Amino acid sequence: MSARDEMLARIRRARGDASEGPPVPGSYRVAGEHAPGSDAVVAQLVDRLEDYRATVVRAGGDDVAIGAAVAAALAGRGIHEVVHAPGVPDAWVRGVHVARSDDGTASARDLDAVPAVVTGSVAAVSETGTIALDGGPLCGRRALSLVPDTHVCVVRVQDVVQTVPEGLGRLDPTRPTTLISGPSATSDIELSRVEGVHGPRTLVVVLAG
Amino acid sequence: MSTFLGMPQGRVPGPAADTAVGQLTGDRPFPAAARDALGNTQLRRNLAHATSTIRAKRAAVVGEVPDWEALREAGSAIKADTMARLPELLEQLEANVTARGGTVHWARDAAEANRIVLDLVRATGENEVVKVKSMATQEIGLNEALEGAGITAHETDLAELIVQLGHDKPSHILVPAIHRGRSEIREIFAREMPGVDPGLTDEPAVLAAAARTHLREVFLRAKVAVSGANFGVAETGTLTVVESEGNGRMCLTLPETLITVMGIEKVVPTWRDLEVFLQLLPRSSTGERMNPYTSSWAGVTPGDGPQEFHLVLLDNGRTRALADDLGRTALHCIRCSACLNVCPVYERTGGHAYGSVYPGPIGAVLTPFLTGITGGSDPNDSLPYASSLCGACYDVCPVKINIPDLLVELRAEHTEAHAARHRLPTSEAAAMKAAAWVMADPKRFARVGRAATRGRHGIRQGKPVLPLPPPLSGWTASRDVPSPPAETFRDWWARTRGDRP
Amino acid sequence: MRIALFVTCLGDVLFPDVARATVAVLERLGHDVVFPEAQTCCGQMHTNTGYQHDAVGLVRHHVDVFEQAMARGCEAVVAPSGSCVGSVRHQHAAVARRSGDEALAVRAEAVAARTFELSELLVDVLGVTDVGAAYPHRVTYHPTCHSLRLLGVGDRPLQLLRAVRGIDLVELPAADSCCGFGGTFSVKNADTSTAMLADKMSAVLATDAEVVTAGDASCLMHIGGGLSRLRTGVRPVHLAEILASTA
Numbered sequence A: 001m002s003a004r005d006e007m008l009a010r011i012r013r014a015r016g017d018a019s020e021g022p023p024v025p026g027s028y029r030v031a032g033e034h035a036p037g038s039d040a041v042v043a044q045l046v047d048r049l050e051d052y053r054a055t056v057v058r059a060g061g062d063d064v065a066i067g068a069a070v071a072a073a074l075a076g077r078g079i080h081e082v083v084h085a086p087g088v089p090d091a092w093v094r095g096v097h098v099a100r101s102d103d104g105t106a107s108a109r110d111l112d113a114v115p116a117v118v119t120g121s122v123a124a125v126s127e128t129g130t131i132a133l134d135g136g137p138l139c140g141r142r143a144l145s146l147v148p149d150t151h152v153c154v155v156r157v158q159d160v161v162q163t164v165p166e167g168l169g170r171l172d173p174t175r176p177t178t179l180i181s182g183p184s185a186t187s188d189i190e191l192s193r194v195e196g197v198h199g200p201r202t203l204v205v206v207l208a209g
Numbered sequence B: 001m002s003t004f005l006g007m008p009q010g011r012v013p014g015p016a017a018d019t020a021v022g023q024l025t026g027d028r029p030f031p032a033a034a035r036d037a038l039g040n041t042q043l044r045r046n047l048a049h050a051t052s053t054i055r056a057k058r059a060a061v062v063g064e065v066p067d068w069e070a071l072r073e074a075g076s077a078i079k080a081d082t083m084a085r086l087p088e089l090l091e092q093l094e095a096n097v098t099a100r101g102g103t104v105h106w107a108r109d110a111a112e113a114n115r116i117v118l119d120l121v122r123a124t125g126e127n128e129v130v131k132v133k134s135m136a137t138q139e140i141g142l143n144e145a146l147e148g149a150g151i152t153a154h155e156t157d158l159a160e161l162i163v164q165l166g167h168d169k170p171s172h173i174l175v176p177a178i179h180r181g182r183s184e185i186r187e188i189f190a191r192e193m194p195g196v197d198p199g200l201t202d203e204p205a206v207l208a209a210a211a212r213t214h215l216r217e218v219f220l221r222a223k224v225a226v227s228g229a230n231f232g233v234a235e236t237g238t239l240t241v242v243e244s245e246g247n248g249r250m251c252l253t254l255p256e257t258l259i260t261v262m263g264i265e266k267v268v269p270t271w272r273d274l275e276v277f278l279q280l281l282p283r284s285s286t287g288e289r290m291n292p293y294t295s296s297w298a299g300v301t302p303g304d305g306p307q308e309f310h311l312v313l314l315d316n317g318r319t320r321a322l323a324d325d326l327g328r329t330a331l332h333c334i335r336c337s338a339c340l341n342v343c344p345v346y347e348r349t350g351g352h353a354y355g356s357v358y359p360g361p362i363g364a365v366l367t368p369f370l371t372g373i374t375g376g377s378d379p380n381d382s383l384p385y386a387s388s389l390c391g392a393c394y395d396v397c398p399v400k401i402n403i404p405d406l407l408v409e410l411r412a413e414h415t416e417a418h419a420a421r422h423r424l425p426t427s428e429a430a431a432m433k434a435a436a437w438v439m440a441d442p443k444r445f446a447r448v449g450r451a452a453t454r455g456r457h458g459i460r461q462g463k464p465v466l467p468l469p470p471p472l473s474g475w476t477a478s479r480d481v482p483s484p485p486a487e488t489f490r491d492w493w494a495r496t497r498g499d500r501p
Numbered sequence C: 001m002r003i004a005l006f007v008t009c010l011g012d013v014l015f016p017d018v019a020r021a022t023v024a025v026l027e028r029l030g031h032d033v034v035f036p037e038a039q040t041c042c043g044q045m046h047t048n049t050g051y052q053h054d055a056v057g058l059v060r061h062h063v064d065v066f067e068q069a070m071a072r073g074c075e076a077v078v079a080p081s082g083s084c085v086g087s088v089r090h091q092h093a094a095v096a097r098r099s100g101d102e103a104l105a106v107r108a109e110a111v112a113a114r115t116f117e118l119s120e121l122l123v124d125v126l127g128v129t130d131v132g133a134a135y136p137h138r139v140t141y142h143p144t145c146h147s148l149r150l151l152g153v154g155d156r157p158l159q160l161l162r163a164v165r166g167i168d169l170v171e172l173p174a175a176d177s178c179c180g181f182g183g184t185f186s187v188k189n190a191d192t193s194t195a196m197l198a199d200k201m202s203a204v205l206a207t208d209a210e211v212v213t214a215g216d217a218s219c220l221m222h223i224g225g226g227l228s229r230l231r232t233g234v235r236p237v238h239l240a241e242i243l244a245s246t247a
Helices: A003-015 A039-051 A063-075 A108-112 A164-169 B030-038 B041-063 B068-084 B086-099 B110-124 B135-139 B142-148 B158-165 B182-192 B204-221 B247-253 B271-285 B318-322 B325-330 B338-342 B344-349 B360-371 B379-385 B392-396 B403-421 B427-439 B442-458 B489-497 C009-013 C016-028 C044-049 C052-071 C082-090 C092-098 C102-113 C118-125 C145-151 C156-162 C190-206 C217-229 C239-244
Strands: A055-059 A081-084 A098-101 A116-119 A123-125 A130-133 A150-156 A177-180 A202-208 B102-107 B128-131 B152-155 B224-227 B231-233 B238-243 B257-263 B293-298 B308-314 C002-005 C032-034 C076-079 C115-117 C138-141 C168-170 C211-214 C235-238
Touching (some): A003 B086, A003 B102, A039 A055, A055 A063, A063 A150, A063 A202, A108 B204, A123 A164, A130 A164, A164 B271, B030 B344, B030 B379, B030 C190, B041 B271, B041 B338, B068 B271, B086 B102, B086 B308, B110 B142, B110 B308, B128 B204, B128 B247, B135 B142, B135 B257, B142 B152, B182 B204, B224 B247, B231 B271, B238 B247, B238 B271, B247 B293, B318 B325, B325 B360, B325 B403, B338 B344, B338 B360, B338 B392, B344 C190, B360 B379, B360 B403, B379 B403, B392 B403, B427 B442, B427 C044, B427 C052, B489 C009, B489 C016, C002 C016, C009 C016, C009 C217, C016 C118, C016 C235, C016 C239, C052 C076, C052 C102, C076 C082, C082 C092, C082 C115, C082 C145, C092 C102, C102 C115, C115 C118, C118 C156, C156 C168, C190 C217, C211 C239, C217 C235, C235 C239
Parallel strands (some): A055 A202, A081 A098, A081 A116, A150 A202, B128 B224, B224 B257, C002 C032, C076 C115, C211 C235
Antiparallel strands (some): A123 A130, A130 A177, B238 B293
16 A cells, blocks of 8 residues: 555544534624725834834835835945845836846856845735735845845735735635745744844835825 | 643543654753753853843833733734634645645654755755744754754844854743843854954844845845744735844745745744734833844745745644644744743743743643653653742733643643552652641541641741751752741631531 | 531641631631532542543542532532532543432532532632631742633632731742642652652742742642751641631
């Protein structure tokens, strides 16, 4: 008997007669009390992001305003070269001296030599200060937003929801997805949180709209 | 079968995990191992500091969730439903992972899982792998199996790295190096980390930066990664890993081949179920509203991440636990470690005393359910007694595992297994039987109570005149004994209320 | 109200003053206390140490005795012990079910539904917080684990203590940490138990209290035994004794 068949047989014998568990109570909150994109959720998102040491920059909703905010954030850090997700509008990176669109050919080592990355995002959850990237053109492949040490991520206010269920509801589970809540961190030394380990040590969120 | 009295009719437990492979058992019973830990003041200080820090953080972020109890109820129900439909859900997970370009393997036990992973690594021709912190691979002793075959396994989680460089064992589910303080970690890094700056300080930020530098090159060159999984979604074939440092993302994203080892109990029915667990887990675990990074992937995505993906589904005693109504609930565990952090026993002994990679309250139940209770001298037989049954673990468990009830059940299974294996009862069993006989009858009980009052002359200044034998001497070593009263309550009642001569 | 006293085996044999104090408080409030003399022990020690087979008979006996008391007009059963009430309410039916005796389990549930720990009975059932006690001492209260977490008595004991005249009630640091008793845990894992006790004693001593009180004689025996060994002079006094005091 194959390991598969034997394990499934074991599980069936241990489980007993086919059954269903108790009904899952749906009494937890799915939607928050504030509408997506409302001032309340945006304010909460800013508060939670900053609490976990992300930098938040507010910008207007048009691409030019976003581009100005991106350029200022990078220049303020002395960064003049970025790689960006292929779906990022040119206007977002027009103010950066060297901006390369990712065509998927750069190796991890190549990406390691680039100081910053600019991506968009597909959703954000205010209660947890979480930003979702789905591997699509606006967010880029996962390595892109991981290897460079500074990640500038544009979040549109209309994509900001209050709760985790609302946020996950906007994602496609078959896509390679990354949920980001602040810069990389560790609590492994005496359980004190330290920001900045392997992922980008600097996370700048440009909140647009 | 006496060890499965609580088991519903018609259910057959799978085989117990083999304790010879992997790390599910120690070499001494808990009380003996605990004694050493209790004598180590540095360890006690590290643990007290770390657990009190995390307790306060958890309490603060749980307190801000208005529907926390509803989420716990939902988490518990989803897990119960999962166990009830486990074979169907695993088949669905397998079908979806396969449809999206992954390969699913089934491992009956630790040795088989190690063999599968080893063969997969060998097939790549590589001689090193990067690893994401994973309880399942620790449980099966994968690193040792790989090392034995000449393959280097790089632990990339900071705490795991501290443990690996320190030639140590993990002592906590979430923070395997919780028993180490910053100065000890500095020493380990200075001694064991190749090329480390000798001027390294013991600031956590400096130590974390040293780990970043040390592992960067490893991440950039690694071709094979091994991970665990926090959740596997049956309806979509999506695997999820929850982490903080980005080492997980590095491993899950940069290599060409990814091998994920997942216990069969980690499957969940739907993507929507994660909306419950992704709220429960980080707040219970690190005391954060959300952990910095959560990665999800389904099979293989062209142009993004590893182009070869293997999922190894592990039994290793889980079907043994599954057959038992209470043991099944131990499989609900999402490895948050909140129960460790609140446990007054764990806080004082640390994780090594438990012998298993699963320490603390959940380990004291999960480990014996996986390996079986022998009724003999197996160290795991001592685990269910490593608790004062204070119940703090149950209060914080995000999926409401009633750990005190499980401990009580395992104690019963232990005494029953012992009775089944031995002709003579233990002195404790004989004493319990005698006590039950006395207490079954009010007249006998009254007589014995009266005799106890006469025994009060045998106690002077809180100490018995004649030394007590073990285990009762364990009481008198640190506590005085109360002097029995001149009269029992029932005698006083009879005398003053005159109901009875 | 007619109330049956469940004295507990430990209360009967080692701490009769606690049981007498329980009777005194309830009688002072005008209630009729009955002591079913056939009672022995709830079997908690057996259950928690792994001897559920031996506990079944004790559960059956307990259910027989208090069912009869209820049949004779007792509306409630009270015990000055969170732990023993916890066993009745949380374990009795489970022990019966595990032994395959569903009928006993159902009867045990009926008895459990009418069984209360002293502070629950006073505050919830009888609706009293001021029992007319006076106790001019500096006191700190340790919430025992089973009253706190198994029964969820919350601040009921504190409500009762705050109403005691002359009392100087001081908060115990890390009050909800286990004292380390845990029944046979205290001898099977004596070293760990003692380490827990040491921290509890430090907390008690930090309050400068003369008296440490709790709703369980067993935990008090443990804490008091340690305090006495160290000759600290801090006395363990059960909640019922403070509530009975009119000094």
